Amino acid sequence: MIPAIAVLKAVAEKKYAGELSFSFEPDPALLDIPYVTFGSPVRAELAYEIFEDNSVEVRGTLTFTLRGLCSRCLAEAEREIRSEAEGVFVAGKPEDDEYVYRGGTVELSEFLRDSVMFALPQRLLCGTCEEE
Numbered sequence: 001m002i003p004a005i006a007v008l009k010a011v012a013e014k015k016y017a018g019e020l021s022f023s024f025e026p027d028p029a030l031l032d033i034p035y036v037t038f039g040s041p042v043r044a045e046l047a048y049e050i051f052e053d054n055s056v057e058v059r060g061t062l063t064f065t066l067r068g069l070c071s072r073c074l075a076e077a078e079r080e081i082r083s084e085a086e087g088v089f090v091a092g093k094p095e096d097d098e099y100v101y102r103g104g105t106v107e108l109s110e111f112l113r114d115s116v117m118f119a120l121p122q123r124l125l126c127g128t129c130e131e132e
C-alpha cells in the first residue's frame with residue numbers, strides 16, 4: 001500500500017516533515033532483463049519535507065530483490081538492489097524533473113515507478129560472474 005502525503009493538512013498542523021515506511025509491489029512490466037523477475041516487494045524508507053511554497057521534497061531509499069537467471073551464464077542468481085530516490089512535488093507549474101500534485105495531496109505512485117525504473121540494472125549477474 002502506497003501512502004499519500006496530505007500536504008495542506010500537514011501544513012495546517014505545522015508538521016512540515018515526516019517519514020514514510022512502506023512496501024509495495026513493483027510493476028513487473030518495468031523489468032526488461034530476460035529470465036529475471038522481482039523477488040520481493042519494494043521496501044521504501046522515505047522522508048519528506050514541506051517548504052514555505054508548499055513544494056514537497058521526498059527522499060530516501062528503495063530496496064528490493066531481483067531473482068532469476070544470470071544474464072551471462074544462466075545460473076540461478078539473486079541480488080538485492082538498494083537505490084537512493086529523490087523527488088520534488090509542486091502544486092503549481094512543474095519545472096524539469098518535478099512532479100505535480102493536486103488537491104493538496106502528494107501521490108507517490110509515479111515517483112516510485114520512475115525511481116524503481118532508475119534503480120534497475122541492465123542485467124543480473126550471479127556471484128561467480130560478478131567477481132570476474
Ligand SMILES: [Zn+2]
Binds near residue numbers: 070071073075128129
Ligand atoms: Zn553467471
